[in-house]
Amino acid sequence: MSEPPRPTDSRPAKPPRPCPICRKMSLAPYHPFCSKRCADVDLSRWFAGVYAAPAAEQDDDETETPPRALDEGDR
Numbered sequence: 001m002s003e004p005p006r007p008t009d010s011r012p013a014k015p016p017r018p019c020p021i022c023r024k025m026s027l028a029p030y031h032p033f034c035s036k037r038c039a040d041v042d043l044s045r046w047f048a049g050v051y052a053a054p055a056a057e058q059d060d061d062e063t064e065t066p067p068r069a070l071d072e073g074d075r
């Protein structure tokens with residue numbers, strides 16, 4: 001058996017990523033954003049998404065299935 005060479009560790013050091021908000025170059029202190037402002041924008045978007053999401057946790061009783069009693073053998 002001969003294993004083919006796998007290029008696993010050949011990824012370069014973190015490439016600089018543009019700010020996801022305004023596409024400018026990100027700065028280390030605000031990584032991955034370019035500024036605190038963009039970080040705040042993203043954060044508020046995230047929170048908005050969280051609070052805008054419908055409360056799906058109210059269906060909790062339905063996901064919790066009660067353990068079934070084994071009433072076999074009673075026939």
Ligand SMILES: [Zn+2]
Pocket residue numbers: 019020021022023024033034035038
């Ligand atoms: Zn930005």
